[in-house]
Amino acid sequence: MKNKTTLDANAAKKLLQTNWGIKADLSALPSERDINFKAVGDKTYVLKIYTEVNATLKASLNFQNKVLNFLRDNSIHCAPAVIGAKKNKTLIPISKSSYARLLSFHDGVAWGNAATHSGEEIEQLGRLIATVDKKLASLKITQTEKNSLNAPFMWNMLQAGKILNWSGKIEDQELRKLVEKALTNFQKNIVPELKKLPKQVIHNDGNDYNIIVGSETLSLIDFGDMIYAPKIVGAAVAAAYVGLKSEDPVKEIATFVRGYHSINPLSLDELSIFLELVKVRLASSVANAALQRGNNPGNEYLSISQNDVPRTLKLIDAFDKNFAIFRLRNAIGFEANPNAKAIRDFLLTVKPANILKKSFNDLKRVYINWSFDNPEIPRSTSAIEDLMAKTGADVTIGYYCENRNVYQGEAFKPEAASARTFHLGVDIGMPAGTEVFAPLDGVIEVFNNNSTHLDYGPVVILRHKTDTGINFWTLYGHLSIDSMPNWKIGKEIKAGELVGRMGKEEENVGWPPHTHFQLLTDLCGMGIDIYGVAPRDEVALWRGISLNPNLILSIPNGTDAHAKISPESIRSERRVVISQNLSLNFKKPINIVSGSGAYLFDEKGKSYLDLVNNVAHVGHGHPRVVAAAAAQMSVLNTNTRYLHQSVVEYGKALTSTMPDPLSVIFFVNSGSEANDLAIRLARAHTKAKAVVALRHGYHGHTQSVVEISPYKFLGKGGQGAASHVGVAELPDLFRGKFTGKNATDKYIENLKKTIKGLKQPLSAFFAESIVSTAGQIVLPDGYLAAAYKLVRSNGGVCVSDEVQIGMGRVGDKFWGFELHGVVPDIVTLGKPLGNGHPLAAVVTTPEIAASFNNGMEYFNTFGGNPVSAAIGQAVLEVVYDQKLQLNAKNMGEYLRLGVKELGKKYPIISDVRGSGLFIGVEMMIDEKTPATKEVADLMEFALAKGVLLSCDGPDNNVLKIKPPLVITKSDVDLLLTVLSDWLAKK
Numbered sequence: 001m002k003n004k005t006t007l008d009a010n011a012a013k014k015l016l017q018t019n020w021g022i023k024a025d026l027s028a029l030p031s032e033r034d035i036n037f038k039a040v041g042d043k044t045y046v047l048k049i050y051t052e053v054n055a056t057l058k059a060s061l062n063f064q065n066k067v068l069n070f071l072r073d074n075s076i077h078c079a080p081a082v083i084g085a086k087k088n089k090t091l092i093p094i095s096k097s098s099y100a101r102l103l104s105f106h107d108g109v110a111w112g113n114a115a116t117h118s119g120e121e122i123e124q125l126g127r128l129i130a131t132v133d134k135k136l137a138s139l140k141i142t143q144t145e146k147n148s149l150n151a152p153f154m155w156n157m158l159q160a161g162k163i164l165n166w167s168g169k170i171e172d173q174e175l176r177k178l179v180e181k182a183l184t185n186f187q188k189n190i191v192p193e194l195k196k197l198p199k200q201v202i203h204n205d206g207n208d209y210n211i212i213v214g215s216e217t218l219s220l221i222d223f224g225d226m227i228y229a230p231k232i233v234g235a236a237v238a239a240a241y242v243g244l245k246s247e248d249p250v251k252e253i254a255t256f257v258r259g260y261h262s263i264n265p266l267s268l269d270e271l272s273i274f275l276e277l278v279k280v281r282l283a284s285s286v287a288n289a290a291l292q293r294g295n296n297p298g299n300e301y302l303s304i305s306q307n308d309v310p311r312t313l314k315l316i317d318a319f320d321k322n323f324a325i326f327r328l329r330n331a332i333g334f335e336a337n338p339n340a341k342a343i344r345d346f347l348l349t350v351k352p353a354n355i356l357k358k359s360f361n362d363l364k365r366v367y368i369n370w371s372f373d374n375p376e377i378p379r380s381t382s383a384i385e386d387l388m389a390k391t392g393a394d395v396t397i398g399y400y401c402e403n404r405n406v407y408q409g410e411a412f413k414p415e416a417a418s419a420r421t422f423h424l425g426v427d428i429g430m431p432a433g434t435e436v437f438a439p440l441d442g443v444i445e446v447f448n449n450n451s452t453h454l455d456y457g458p459v460v461i462l463r464h465k466t467d468t469g470i471n472f473w474t475l476y477g478h479l480s481i482d483s484m485p486n487w488k489i490g491k492e493i494k495a496g497e498l499v500g501r502m503g504k505e506e507e508n509v510g511w512p513p514h515t516h517f518q519l520l521t522d523l524c525g526m527g528i529d530i531y532g533v534a535p536r537d538e539v540a541l542w543r544g545i546s547l548n549p550n551l552i553l554s555i556p557n558g559t560d561a562h563a564k565i566s567p568e569s570i571r572s573e574r575r576v577v578i579s580q581n582l583s584l585n586f587k588k589p590i591n592i593v594s595g596s597g598a599y600l601f602d603e604k605g606k607s608y609l610d611l612v613n614n615v616a617h618v619g620h621g622h623p624r625v626v627a628a629a630a631a632q633m634s635v636l637n638t639n640t641r642y643l644h645q646s647v648v649e650y651g652k653a654l655t656s657t658m659p660d661p662l663s664v665i666f667f668v669n670s671g672s673e674a675n676d677l678a679i680r681l682a683r684a685h686t687k688a689k690a691v692v693a694l695r696h697g698y699h700g701h702t703q704s705v706v707e708i709s710p711y712k713f714l715g716k717g718g719q720g721a722a723s724h725v726g727v728a729e730l731p732d733l734f735r736g737k738f739t740g741k742n743a744t745d746k747y748i749e750n751l752k753k754t755i756k757g758l759k760q761p762l763s764a765f766f767a768e769s770i771v772s773t774a775g776q777i778v779l780p781d782g783y784l785a786a787a788y789k790l791v792r793s794n795g796g797v798c799v800s801d802e803v804q805i806g807m808g809r810v811g812d813k814f815w816g817f818e819l820h821g822v823v824p825d826i827v828t829l830g831k832p833l834g835n836g837h838p839l840a841a842v843v844t845t846p847e848i849a850a851s852f853n854n855g856m857e858y859f860n861t862f863g864g865n866p867v868s869a870a871i872g873q874a875v876l877e878v879v880y881d882q883k884l885q886l887n888a889k890n891m892g893e894y895l896r897l898g899v900k901e902l903g904k905k906y907p908i909i910s911d912v913r914g915s916g917l918f919i920g921v922e923m924m925i926d927e928k929t930p931a932t933k934e935v936a937d938l939m940e941f942a943l944a945k946g947v948l949l950s951c952d953g954p955d956n957n958v959l960k961i962k963p964p965l966v967i968t969k970s971d972v973d974l975l976l977t978v979l980s981d982w983l984a985k986k
């Protein structure tokens with residue numbers, strides 16, 4: 001490294017100006033190999049100087065530039081951009097063997113410099129590495145590039161076996177052995193597995209000083225160590241560093257894996273070798289540091305993480321192998337223990353013996369709530385005796401997966417995210433001395449008197465086997481001291497034989513007499529100390545290890561408390577359990593736990609005015625709707641194969657809201673299903689197939705309706721128009737293709753052309769009267785009338801999609817199409833009908849219904865069931881009885897007026913449109929620039945103030961306002977105040 005000092009900041013400054021034309025102040029950055037400067041000019045950059053550049057290094061630098069440009073070209077911004085110098089050069093020669101290169105600077109602190117990292121941050125890191133890997137998998141490289149990526153390199157894990165050549169330099173003998181064990185195992189068992197996996201270019205150096213933590217984003221820097229290897233190798237490299245400061249690195253690694261997997265899925269085969277790869281990276285780090293320390297005694301950078309690395313390697317090596325796999329499986333959304341299913345399946349087919357003298361069916365039971373929510377837990381023996389006497393109960397039951405505040409000691413600190421508070425057993429309480437029997441044949445695995453205050457006291461674990469020979473365990477805590485002489489490790493206990501007796505408070509170390517009964521699929525290497533209470537941030541993991549004991553107990557009313565987990569845990573679970581293309585609103589998604597009227601409430605009780613949900617048409621949790629649902633549910637729920645008064649009555653009530661001849665109804669379960677059926681009706685009637693829909697329109701999520709939804713098939717991930725579909729221009733008079741005089745005629749002309757251009761005869765024309773996903777576009781006067789005429793003259797039928805806007809929402813009329821004085825042939829209904837219950841419908845004419853009745857039966861399992869009908873009827877009556885259509889009209893007018901008033905002062909409000917409570921506010925920076933970012937900012941601002949808004953339109957610059965119809969003037973005033981505050985602060 002003798003050239004390291006050859007270029008000082010002044011010379012570098014000059015270099016930057018001459019070659020890039022950038023004036024900047026320079027300061028040195030630490031580096032292992034290069035000379036790096038931070039350059040602060042118009043923007044901030046990193047100037048990298050390479051000395052002693054040979055042909056190999058030059059090729060590598062050019063390849064790095066290729067990769068970084070590739071990532072940028074593919075919209076990946078979490079890696080540095082290469083800044084081209086004059087004449088677009090990216091590598092500038094300084095001397096015969098030195099070159100310079102300029103990259104964008106990513107502001108923030110190095111991951112390794114931040115004291116702690118939340119689970120969310122660690123997942124984010126996993127997603128970062130996965131995002132880069134996923135994209136790099138499609139990078140095309142030449143054979144020469146591949147060769148150089150495979151060249152001998154001490155940080156190429158695929159060559160880690162060679163490290164055994166210098167592992168002897170590790171002075172600490174215990175550590176050396178550990179390193180050699182990891183590397184030998186790698187050579188023997190892991191390399192063959194790696195050979196089966198596809199290779200790609202990987203970053204290969206996500207160490208804690210190459211991850212930059214910015215205010216909201218993470219970035220990955222230093223692409224100098226790229227290799228050609230399976231993606232899992234790069235993931236393991238990054239994962240090796242996330243647990244460096246943790247006492248429980250496997251937990252942090254599993255969290256990383258969850259993040260990684262949510263973007264770039266890992267297979268179980270990959271997971272099975274993951275921790276070994278992590279160990280190899282840590283082992284390589286120890287060995288390479290020992291080697292380099294020998295060569296460069298003064299270089300601090302080389303030993304940067306050398307305190308934590310050996311400690312982490314030891315911790316991972318000592319960690320129980322099964323438990324590690326459980327954590328990784330749980331991280332990717334699988335049930336933690338792969339044996340859990342077989343154990344559950346076995347228990348579902350056997351009848352265990354009673355654990356008490358009698359079956360729970362024959363005992364009067366009282367449940368005791370031991371959770372945080374109960375301020376008056378009957379904590380003492382006498383309080384429990386009183387409760388049992390008062391209720392006449394024979395036995396008390398304490399729940400599984402209840403969140404409890406009663407555990408004490410270091411491991412149970414209630415304020416910590418990882419506090420152990422989730423009870424994993426079922427508590428069975430009876431007087432001291434009550435006999436407890438084995439429910440299944442078993443063998444004593446282990447026992448002890450855990451005599452620390454508030455532990456178990458005498459506790460025993462039995463091992464059992466399924467019919468296929470899989471082990472599982474039952475645990476009995478809080479027994480009596482006199483139970484213990486009966487216990488011997490390996491002793492067989494048959495089903496129905498005595499295990500022990502419930503202990504007194506003083507012998508079971510401080511609890512009222514009961515036994516804690518737990519069903520375990522593994523002991524996770526913890527033996528008798530296996531968790532009886534799970535960390536609250538790992539509830540899902542433990543549910544997959546310690547199953548609900550009611551699989552054995554069969555207590556008729558159940559034993560699972562389903563205690564609430566934190567929003568952070570819900571979000572993390574959701575990433576792997578629920579498909580990732582179900583998106584969430586807001587940067588920090590909110591956890592909504594209840595609703596009332598136009599308001600929603602999160603888990604902390606914070607209220608939000610809901611201006612988004614047009615499904616909760618008559619208000620969240622409307623008591624009449626809830627009562628109607630519960631009443632009908634408790635009497636009967638069947639299907640339309642039997643006569644039922646309410647289905648017919650509700651059908652008639654709904655069709656009566658429509659003009660003649662719309663008189664025949666089909667009940668379905670969703671808007672998509674309604675539109676799918678509308679397509680079938682139209683085809684049956686017209687014997688034709690083609691459909692015309694409006695640009696940016698949306699009609700649902702099933703295959704047939706995605707095909708008629710330009711919003712989807714012309715949007716991200718869309719496949720373009722199918723051969724039977726035509727797209728007519730959206731008649732948007734504000735920013736559409738045609739504006740100004742005669743625009744409507746031009747749109748009709750365009751529709752004519754679209755129909756003419758169809759590859760097959762027209763069957764149907766689908767449109768909403770206010771096109772929601774297009775940005776609440778109100779169709780111009782006369783458009784629908786002319787369009788319907790045109791469609792019909794071409795043999796098609798006209799479908800009005802009222803899924804969003806129907807049922808009085810538009811104020812002046814009950815249905816949107818009525819605003820235009822037209823009568824469709826088919827009307828599809830959805831969202832508001834059931835106020836949140838999945839209820840949708842299609843209404844059509846007797847002629848079309850008759851065409852559809854061609855012999856093929858139409859049966860819909862749930863459509864038209866009595867519960868849905870009762871709910872629909874109640875919603876309809878509430879709309880009538882509470883005069884909600886009028887409220888929609890009045891509140892809508894008041895709201896639009898208020899926003900228009902603000903628009904006079906703030907030109908960003910460029911169009912306020914809609915009808916009743918279906919409103920769009922279009923925001924523009926100037927005539928040509930949609931205020932996309934600003935609208936996103938407004939939504940976050942409003943969220944903080946307790947107002948929920950959404951946006952839509954092709955540029956996402958139109959605020960959508962479509963609240964429950966019960967909003968009041970003061971609710972509208974709240975919105976106007978929030979809007980005005982936001983406008984004023986901008």
Ligand code: PMP
Pocket residue numbers: 669670671672673675698699700701768772801803804830831
């Ligand atoms: N049509 C329109 C106009 C819609 O907005 C939607 C849903 N957003 C649908 C149909 C599909 O309804 P669902 O999600 O109930 O299937």
